[in-house]
Amino acid sequence: MDALRDFTAELDTDIHSDDPGGDRDFPLMPVGQAVDMGQAPDGTPLLDPRVLHSREFFRNPYPYYRIMRDHYPCFHDKLHNTYYVTRYEDVWRCYFDDEGFNTIPKGSSSGVLGNTQLELSGVEHRRRRNLYGQHLVGRSLDLRVPSIQRLARQMIDDWDDMLDSGYVFDDGRKRIVELGMAFANEFPVRVVCEVLGFPNEARKQFFYWYNSMMSGLGGSALQKQGLEARQSLEDYVQEIVEERRRKPSYLKDEDGNVIGKDIITKLCETRVDGDYLSTEEITSNIALVVAAGGETTRGAIVNMWYLLLQHPEQFAAVCADTENWNRAFHETLRNSSPIGGQPRHNSHDLEMHGVHVPAGSLMQMVDFSANHDDRVFKDPEKFDIFRPDLYSGKLLRSGYSKEGRCSHMAFGVGPHLCPGAWISHQEAVEGSRILQQRLKNVRIVEDRMAKDIDGKSLAPIGIVRVPALWLEFDRP
Amino acid sequence: MSEAENLVVGANGVAVPHFEHSGEGYRSYEVHQRERVGQSTEKINGAQLASADYAANPYPYLQILRENYPCYRDWINNCYWVTGYDDVTSIFTDEANFETRPKLWYYGLQGFGRDLRNEMPVLWAWSKAMDGFAVPVAEQLIAGFGKGEADLARDFAVQYPIVLLGRMLEIPDDELGTFAVRYWRAQRGVLWYPQAQLAGRQALDELVRYFTPKLAAASDQETSVLAAVAAVGGSAADLVTTLLEADHQTLHGALANLWMNLLIEPVNFDHVKQDHMAMKIAYLETLRHSPPVITAERFARHEVERFGRLIPEGGLMRISALAANRDPRIFADGDRFDVDRRDICHREARGQYRADGLPQGIAFGLGRPSRHPAVPEDRPRSLYALTRDTAVAASWTLAQMLPDLRLRDGTTPVARCLRIGETYACWELPVRF
Ligand code: HEM
Numbered sequence: 001m002d003a004l005r006d007f008t009a010e011l012d013t014d015i016h017s018d019d020p021g022g023d024r025d026f027p028l029m030p031v032g033q034a035v036d037m038g039q040a041p042d043g044t045p046l047l048d049p050r051v052l053h054s055r056e057f058f059r060n061p062y063p064y065y066r067i068m069r070d071h072y073p074c075f076h077d078k079l080h081n082t083y084y085v086t087r088y089e090d091v092w093r094c095y096f097d098d099e100g101f102n103t104i105p106k107g108s109s110s111g112v113l114g115n116t117q118l119e120l121s122g123v124e125h126r127r128r129r130n131l132y133g134q135h136l137v138g139r140s141l142d143l144r145v146p147s148i149q150r151l152a153r154q155m156i157d158d159w160d161d162m163l164d165s166g167y168v169f170d171d172g173r174k175r176i177v178e179l180g181m182a183f184a185n186e187f188p189v190r191v192v193c194e195v196l197g198f199p200n201e202a203r204k205q206f207f208y209w210y211n212s213m214m215s216g217l218g219g220s221a222l223q224k225q226g227l228e229a230r231q232s233l234e235d236y237v238q239e240i241v242e243e244r245r246r247k248p249s250y251l252k253d254e255d256g257n258v259i260g261k262d263i264i265t266k267l268c269e270t271r272v273d274g275d276y277l278s279t280e281e282i283t284s285n286i287a288l289v290v291a292a293g294g295e296t297t298r299g300a301i302v303n304m305w306y307l308l309l310q311h312p313e314q315f316a317a318v319c320a321d322t323e324n325w326n327r328a329f330h331e332t333l334r335n336s337s338p339i340g341g342q343p344r345h346n347s348h349d350l351e352m353h354g355v356h357v358p359a360g361s362l363m364q365m366v367d368f369s370a371n372h373d374d375r376v377f378k379d380p381e382k383f384d385i386f387r388p389d390l391y392s393g394k395l396l397r398s399g400y401s402k403e404g405r406c407s408h409m410a411f412g413v414g415p416h417l418c419p420g421a422w423i424s425h426q427e428a429v430e431g432s433r434i435l436q437q438r439l440k441n442v443r444i445v446e447d448r449m450a451k452d453i454d455g456k457s458l459a460p461i462g463i464v465r466v467p468a469l470w471l472e473f474d475r476p
Numbered sequence: 477m478s479e480a481e482n483l484v485v486g487a488n489g490v491a492v493p494h495f496e497h498s499g500e501g502y503r504s505y506e507v508h509q510r511e512r513v514g515q516s517t518e519k520i521n522g523a524q525l526a527s528a529d530y531a532a533n534p535y536p537y538l539q540i541l542r543e544n545y546p547c548y549r550d551w552i553n554n555c556y557w558v559t560g561y562d563d564v565t566s567i568f569t570d571e572a573n574f575e576t577r578p579k580l581w582y583y584g585l586q587g588f589g590r591d592l593r594n595e596m597p598v599l600w601a602w603s604k605a606m607d608g609f610a611v612p613v614a615e616q617l618i619a620g621f622g623k624g625e626a627d628l629a630r631d632f633a634v635q636y637p638i639v640l641l642g643r644m645l646e647i648p649d650d651e652l653g654t655f656a657v658r659y660w661r662a663q664r665g666v667l668w669y670p671q672a673q674l675a676g677r678q679a680l681d682e683l684v685r686y687f688t689p690k691l692a693a694a695s696d697q698e699t700s701v702l703a704a705v706a707a708v709g710g711s712a713a714d715l716v717t718t719l720l721e722a723d724h725q726t727l728h729g730a731l732a733n734l735w736m737n738l739l740i741e742p743v744n745f746d747h748v749k750q751d752h753m754a755m756k757i758a759y760l761e762t763l764r765h766s767p768p769v770i771t772a773e774r775f776a777r778h779e780v781e782r783f784g785r786l787i788p789e790g791g792l793m794r795i796s797a798l799a800a801n802r803d804p805r806i807f808a809d810g811d812r813f814d815v816d817r818r819d820i821c822h823r824e825a826r827g828q829y830r831a832d833g834l835p836q837g838i839a840f841g842l843g844r845p846s847r848h849p850a851v852p853e854d855r856p857r858s859l860y861a862l863t864r865d866t867a868v869a870a871s872w873t874l875a876q877m878l879p880d881l882r883l884r885d886g887t888t889p890v891a892r893c894l895r896i897g898e899t900y901a902c903w904e905l906p907v908r909f
Contacts, residue, residue, distance in 0.1 A: 001620045001635055003649045007656035011634060014664075014894055015903045020531040021669070021896030023523070038671050046670035053523070053552075078582065078668035079526060079896070081554040081792050104788070112511075224516035231513050345788065356586060358577075358775070360790015362554050 021079075024048070026056040028453045031460045032381060034063035049077040059452075059462040062381055065369035074352040074363075082362045083355070086369035088376045088409065090352070092399060094344060094365055095414040098122060101344035101363065103416065112216045112226040113291055114284030118416070125415060131270050131285070132263040135195050135251075136423045144195070145426055146254045151190050152431045155183055156438050170475055176445060179469040180302055183435070188297035188427055192290055195423075197249050197262025202236070209233045210290050217291070234283040237264075241279050244268045263289070289420070297424040299338025299465040301431060304328055306466045307335065307383045309444050310458065314385050319436060325429040327385040330392035330408060334371045335383045336461040337410035341366040368463055370409040377406070395421045438476070445470040519544050522552025531893040534770055534900070538799035547783035555773075555792040556785070559799035561806040561838075563783060565829040567774055567795050569844050574774035574793060579720050582666045583677065589684075589717030592710050596855060598718070601704035603856035605644040608699060610866045613640045614873040621909075625884065628739075629905040633732035636870055637724040644701050646690070658683050662720055667897045680716055687712040723841035723859070729768020729901040730839075730867050734759055735874075736889045736902035737766065737813045742882060744815040749875040756868045757822060758815045763801075764837025765813045766891050770798040770900045772840040797838040798900065806835050824850050824861055878909040 026035050035056060038046040045067050051057050057064055068075045068086040075084040085091055094101040102121040117128045134140055159175075159182060162168040167181035177183070186207060193206050209229045216226010241264065248265040250258045261269070267282045277285075308315040308328055318324040342365050349359050357363065372380040377389050391405040399413035400406065411418035418424075436442075448470035450459040520540045524530060530537050541548050542559035549556055558564055567574055580588050592598045617632055617639065626632070638656045647655050658679040665676010687702075691712050694702035705715050738745040738758060748754040776791040787793070802810035808819055821834035825845040829836050836845070839860070846858035856862070874881075883889070884906040891902045 001617055001631075001639060001652075003652045004635055004639070004656050006653045007635075007638070007660065008630065010657055010660065011630060015630070017894065020528050020892070020894060021526065023527060038674075040674055046674065048670055049668055076584065080552065221518060221521055223511075224513070224518045227511060227513045227516050345790065355584060356581075358790055360776070360788055 021050070023053065024050050026051055026054045028056050029060055029063075031060050031452065032063055033060075034067060044071050047072060047075065049079045052077065052080075057462075058464050059460050061368060061463045062372050065366065065372060068366075069369060069373055069375075074355040074357070076355055076357075082364050083352075083357055084364050084366055084369075085352070086366045086373075088370040088373040088406070091341075091365045091367065091370040091409060092413055094363070095342075095412055095416065098125070098415045100347055100350070101365075102347050104343055104345045104362070112213050112223065112230050113287040114230065114280065116284045116288040118288065118292075121415075127272050129415070129419070132266045132289075133419045135260070135263055135266070136419050138422075140251075140259050141423055141426065143253045143259045144251070145430060147194065148191055148426055148430050149434060150254065151194070152183075152187060152434045155187055155190075156434065171472070173475050174472045175475045176448075176470060176472045179305060179471055180298065180466075181468070183431075184298045184301040184469075185294075187301070187431055188424070189290065189294045191423070191427055192293045195251065195263055196286060196289065197244070197251065197264045198240075205236070206290075209287075210294050213287060213291055214295055230283075230287060233287060234280070237283045237286060238279050240264060241268055241282055292418070293420050293424065295465075296338045296420075297427050300329065300332060300424060300428050302466045302469050303336045303338065303461055304332040304428060304432065305435075305471070306444070306458075306461065306469050307332055308385075309442070309471075311383060314383075317385070318432075322433050322436070324385060325432055326425075327390075327392045328432075329425055329428050330390060331383060331385045331387060333410035334377065334390055334408035335381075336465075337367060337371060337408070338465050339410060340368045340463050341370075342412060342416070367409040367412070395425075439471065439473040442471050442473040445472045517545055517548060520548070522550040525550060525557070526553055526896055531896045533890075533892065534798060535802075538770075538796050539802075541796075542799045542803060547785050549785070550794075553794075555794045556787060558783070558793055558795045559803075561800040561803035561835065564795045564797065564800040564838060567782075567793055568772070568838070568840075569828060571844075573777055573780045575777050576772075576774060579666045580717060583673070583680070585677075585680075588680070589711065589713035589715075591721045592705060592708065592714055592718045593722065595704075595708045595710070597704040597707055598701065598710070599856050601699055601701045602644070603862055604699045605701055606640065606862055606866055609640055609643040610869040611873050613643055614870040615877070618874060618877050625906065625908050627904060627906050628735050628881075629732045629889075629901070629903050632874065633728055633735065633901070633905075634903075636731060637727040640727075640866070641719070641724070645687075646695075646700065646702060651686075655683075655686070658686070659719065659724075662716075663724065664895075664898070666720075667895065669895055672895075680720070683716045683719070684712045687715050691715065723863070725768050725899045726763075726839055726841040727863050727867055729899045730759060730762055730863070731870065732901040732903070732905065733766040733768060733891055734762040734867070734871060736891065736905055737762055738815070739881065739883045739905070739907065740889065741813075744813070745875070745881065747815050749879055752868070752872055754816070755872050755875065756864070757817070759864060759868050759871065760820060760822065760837060761814060761817045762837075763839040764807065764817070764820055765801065765810075766900065767797040767801055767837065767839050768899050768901050769840035770893075771796045771897075797840050801837050824858065824864075826850070881907050881909045884908055 029035055035051065037048045037051065040046065047064065047067055051064060065086055068084055073087050073090060077084065085094060098121045103119050117125055120128065159168045159177060162182065163170065167178040169176055189207060189210050190203065193203055198206060209232065212225045212229030215222045216229065244265045245268045248261050251260055251262045252258055264286065267277055267285055270277055308318065318328050344363050344365055345360055346357055346363055347359060350357050374380050389405055391400040391407045395407060395411055395417065397414065397417045411421040446458065451457065452459050520537060524537055538559055541557050546560055546563060547556050547558055558567055578591065580586060613636060617635055621631060638659055639652065641659065642652045642655055661675045661679035662683060664672045665679065691702055691706055694700060694706045696703050738748060744758065748758045771794050774793045774795060776787045776789055776793065778789045780787050804810055819834060821831035821836050823831040825831040825836040827845055827847045829838060829845060842860045842863060846860065848855060848858065850861065851857065887906050889902050889905045891900055893900050894903065
């Protein structure tokens with residue numbers, strides 16, 4: 001119809017648009033710049049929710065989080081039925097309020113890990129929270145630091161036997177290693193394996209369970225393998241649990257003195273609401289500790305070395321004073337945490353920054369973004385272990401925010417604060433101190449590393465963790 | 477509470493809102509399911525269900541869901557997919573447990589206006605106007621076709637519902653174009669695409685401004701929708717809200733898909749052009765075979781167990797008419813467009829999705845089957861019946877005026893979504909006559 005000319009013109013454009021939705025190839029931008037997704041008349045940048053699942057976002061997430069923080073502090077992604085909470089203060093407050101923002105069955109972890117404290121809130125959570133927490137902190141952890149150091153030394157000693165593994169080799173006077181495969185992947189898992197009280201001979205098997213369960217999380221295509229691994233872990237744990245129920249076993253320090261019962265024994269003895277934990281629940285707890293303590297700490301170690309070696313003056317500072325490793329650890333977690341954030345469901349209808357959120361909605365707390373909120377951390381994209389606004393002491397459940405310093409959000413805060421924060425800190429720092437002594441004149445082998453879009457500079461970490469870190473140093 | 481009272485100044489000097497909640501208790505999800513090895517869902521993943529391929533042809537994906545995972549937990553799009561016929565209808569008729577959220581909610585515009593589709597005078601005027609204009613609008617559009625050829629999707633199916641609305645709302649010809657653009661944008665802005673949201677939001681305001689003086693000057697004719705709106709005290713924003721919530725997708729998509737199905741196999745067209753009743757059955761079969769609204773969203777009002785799963789409060793059920801309507805347990809040879817299909821009901825279903833013991837093709841957008849009598853005395857017939865009669869009248873007019881319609885040589889029309897979540901329709905249907 002003639003009167004509808006304008007309409008049909010618009011319709012034709014829509015019909016011939018080549019962008020029906022679905023994954024879109026967003027162009028890869030220089031780090032720190034967002035793709036232009038259009039603007040509102042008042043200049044507010046628009047945000048296409050598909051960008052959050054794009055390759056561009058995985059390598060260069062921060063400009064997009066900045067758009068959210070500045071313009072959509074509670075962003076409703078209607079395509080993925082999710083609200084994103086991105087400002088430090090908001091994330092912090094929601095984490096604290098575990099009644100208003102409850103935890104939920106997370107991704108397919110419900111199948112792969114089983115029911116764990118991650119998914120509980122309120123009193124049910126508190127009853128289980130402290131079953132074995134004391135092993136991961138305080139005196140019993142202090143007593144175990146020498147064992148952590150021993151494990152690190154052993155792994156490095158083993159490199160001599162790994163020369164044909166493809167991850168360790170010698171090239172003239174230099175030795176080249178891939179830090180992940182040669183060290184960081186397995187080190188935290190070995191530490192956890194010991195504290196749990198797994199027999200030494202189960203170690204190899206343990207690594208399989210760990211790998212398969214990790215890759216089966218989050219609705220991944222490998223969920224089936226994950227579920228199988230979980231089943232196999234449960235079959236194995238069953239025997240150990242039966243054994244430990246009859247006969248407790250103990251963790252010892254390096255001199256053979258008893259520190260206390262290992263975690264599995266603890267779990268076997270624990271009663272909640274008058275009942276002993278079922279083998280199923282114990283397996284879930286084990287699976288959680290393994291999953292929560294492996295990949296995370298690996299990411300922290302590898303990211304930390306990647307960042308430090310790209311800032312030689314800061315690397316020199318940690319070598320000069322090894323106390324600075326503590327700062328490096330926390331600044332790494334702030335700048336490039338291995339965990340992006342945590343899902344919460346709001347228990348009640350609420351209004352946040354003008355957005356109405358009906359009860360039961362998925363609200364994604366974005367730790368990555370909180371850690372880069374320039375309302376709290378100045379010049380947040382910069383890696384600076386000496387930054388004056390970051391607290392790098394022992395982590396507190398209440399978080400820390402005093403005297404112009406704030407803690408990062410990588411371990412969460414509030415009731416679910418990572419109970420492994422302190423042990424992972426010890427692993428990363430003690431492990432790195434030992435590495436630092438052994439790796440003389442260490443540097444990144446740039447030829448072997450992934451590059452950024454210019455084909456020259458090293459790829460940014462983004463939200464993906466450094467997949468492999470090739471180092472070269474003087475041959476021992 | 478005012479915005480200012482609702483703010484707390486945080487430790488870093490940043491003002492943040494104070495979240496009030498009633499504190500009436502909550503429940504943590506202690507009792508959620510563990511998936512077992514046999515329950516893994518590796519045949520599909522959520523990303524495929526929001527992909528360009530899905531928009532182009534959702535059917536293969538939905539079939540995987542229906543035949544393997546009756547209630548698929550999609551972690552990427554954060555929803556549960558329900559695809560079997562009986563499951564879909566059970567959710568759709570269960571308003572006690574599952575709520576529909578209005579389009580205004582998707583806009584984040586609660587309180588913008590009132591949906592007047594419960595007001596009897598408005599419904600009466602609406603149905604009378606629709607009946608009155610159904611044939612003239614079709615005739616007018618057909619008269620405007622080019623010489624010997626047209627694109628039925630673009631020149632007829634898309635335009636028909638909008639021009640019809642224009643007539644019903646007494647919009648003069650020279651303003652019809654602007655109205656059409658605004659209406660189209662307002663409908664497309666409901667979903668996730670940011671530019672469309674923005675344009676839609678703007679269009680809503682423009683429509684309110686446009687209708688404000690019209691409403692003030694409304695006549696007092698019995699068939700005037702504007703007069704009925706004014707009579708029940710409705711504002712321009714209420715009228716615009718009603719237009720937004722009212723369905724045009726089904727009318728548009730059904731016309732486009734009906735004609736696609738009729739012309740792909742010319743014997744189908746030959747069959748229906750002789751017989752008004754056959755045209756009606758072809759329309760019903762179109763709603764079954766290629767329903768324009770392929771999925772609808774329902775939200776769990778509270779924690780509820782369904783299909784062996786615990787659905788948490790607020791959980792999003794994405795229920796698929798397209799998948800259900802081809803469920804082999806319900807319809808024989810469901811992929812086939814059978815212009816004379818005998819295993820669907822030919823009468824309007826009442827209350828549930830069946831009549832005469834036979835299932836109905838599920839059509840979202842028209843509300844659940846009405847509980848009122850098919851030909852009620854005290855109220856107009858249902859939206860379902862009204863849409864059906866209008867679509868059939870328009871199609872019948874087309875078939876009588878251009879009895880030698882055929883596809884332009886070398887074209888194979890298909891149905892698809894312009895954007896994920898939008899109408900599943902044939903958008904290009906070039907014909908000769
Ligand atoms: C750098 C390394 C690590 C990071 C970044 C990290 C991060 C986190 C975060 C953010 C949470 C909070 C989850 C929530 O709020 O829902 C968490 C929970 C948890 N983490 Fe860690 N973690 C690390 C290492 C570890 C280690 C080494 C262990 C165990 C040995 C561990 C065990 C746990 C457990 C059991 C929980 C659940 C706590 C609860 O829900 O109450 N984590 N972790």
